Amino acid sequence: MTSRHDTLLERTVAHLHNNVLPSVDDYVRAEQEVTAKWDADPTSREYKTAQHNAKRYAANLAIAIDGLAERFANETAPDAASIPNIIRRTRAEIEALCAFPGSPPKHRAGALARIRGVANAHKHHKIHDPNLPIASEDDVLVVGSGFGIDAFGVGKPGGPEALINDKIFGTRKFLGDAPAAILAWVRFLRSRDAAGLKDHYSAIGLNERDFCNAHVDVAS
Numbered sequence: 001m002t003s004r005h006d007t008l009l010e011r012t013v014a015h016l017h018n019n020v021l022p023s024v025d026d027y028v029r030a031e032q033e034v035t036a037k038w039d040a041d042p043t044s045r046e047y048k049t050a051q052h053n054a055k056r057y058a059a060n061l062a063i064a065i066d067g068l069a070e071r072f073a074n075e076t077a078p079d080a081a082s083i084p085n086i087i088r089r090t091r092a093e094i095e096a097l098c099a100f101p102g103s104p105p106k107h108r109a110g111a112l113a114r115i116r117g118v119a120n121a122h123k124h125h126k127i128h129d130p131n132l133p134i135a136s137e138d139d140v141l142v143v144g145s146g147f148g149i150d151a152f153g154v155g156k157p158g159g160p161e162a163l164i165n166d167k168i169f170g171t172r173k174f175l176g177d178a179p180a181a182i183l184a185w186v187r188f189l190r191s192r193d194a195a196g197l198k199d200h201y202s203a204i205g206l207n208e209r210d211f212c213n214a215h216v217d218v219a220s
Contacts, residue, residue, distance in 0.1 A: 009194035012071040016189070017196075020068065020182060023061040024203055030057040031175065034142060035159050051142040051160065058140070058162040058174050059122035065112075065181050066119040069094070090188075091116075097184035100151065100176070101210035111177040112184070114164045118174065139165040140174075150176055179203035187211060 034054045037047040073086040091112060098111035110133055117134040120127050126136045134140070144160045155161050155173035162174035182203040189197060201208045 009072065009075050009189060009192060010196055011075055012068060013189065013194050013196045015064070015067055015071050016182075016185065017198075020061070020064045020185075021203075023057070023064045024178065024182070027054070027057040027061045027178070028204060030054040031156070031161055034161065035156065038160050054142045054162055055140060056122075058142075058178075059118055061178055062115045062118035062174075063122065065115050065178065065185070068185055094181065094184045094188055097187055098177075098180040099184070099211065100154070100180060101206070105211055106151075108176060108180040110166055110169050110172070111180045114166055114172060114174075114177050115181055117166075118164060133166040133168050134164060135167070141165070149173065175204060179206040183208055183211065 030050070030053045034047075034050045037044065037050040041047060069087045069090045070083075072090055073083045077083045077086050095110075095112040096107070098108045099105035100108055113131070113133050117127060117132040118140050120129065120132060121134060121137040121140055127134060141163050142160055143163060144158075149163070149171050150173045154176035156175065164172050164174060164177070166172050183201065183206055186197070186201045186208055
């Protein structure tokens with residue numbers, strides 16, 4: 001007989017395993033292809049196609065990550081009327097958990113909002129939600145980042161990659177936001193005793209073990 005504990009948040013965890021993590025693999029391959037085509041000939045049609053594909057796969061990953069909050073709310077809400085508030089509260093908790101390793105881990109401010117912005121821009125082009133930090137799909141680019149963009153060690157060491165023009169925090173790398181948000185979700189689900197989670201997760205160079213029992217520094 002299956003107990004409630006065995007099925008706790010099973011749809012949310014299934015979405016993480018079946019949609020979010022495979023989308024990570026697709027996006028990483030697309031970023032690798034961008035680098036390869038740029039190295040071969042940055043003026044080629046193949047490079048332009050690789051740019052487009054990387055932007056599309058970044059959007060697919062953003063949509064998958066954004067879908068976790070709705071699934072969590074649908075599985076935990078006592079009634080339909082409470083779902084929007086649970087989604088808002090959950091997103092705020094995940095946003096606070098987004099971080100990169102350090103002593104203590106460094107809060108990656110705005111990461112989840114940017115991911116939601118990428119997802120919404122892909123679906124609607126223009127964004128009219130004042131809570132999101134980008135205005136349209138034009139704020140998501142696959143170009144050379146240049147020196148000094150984002151934080152040290154985030155994303156590629158050079159060459160083009162998916163960038164987000166955040167109206168609050170400036171240009172940020174999707175290769176930094178996505179893994180920070182995914183591991184934030186993993187830690188959040190563990191704190192809720194979600195069933196079916198794996199023993200360990202990693203995403204785009206970040207490892208869950210780097211955050212074990214660590215408080216995220218949100219002071220800056």
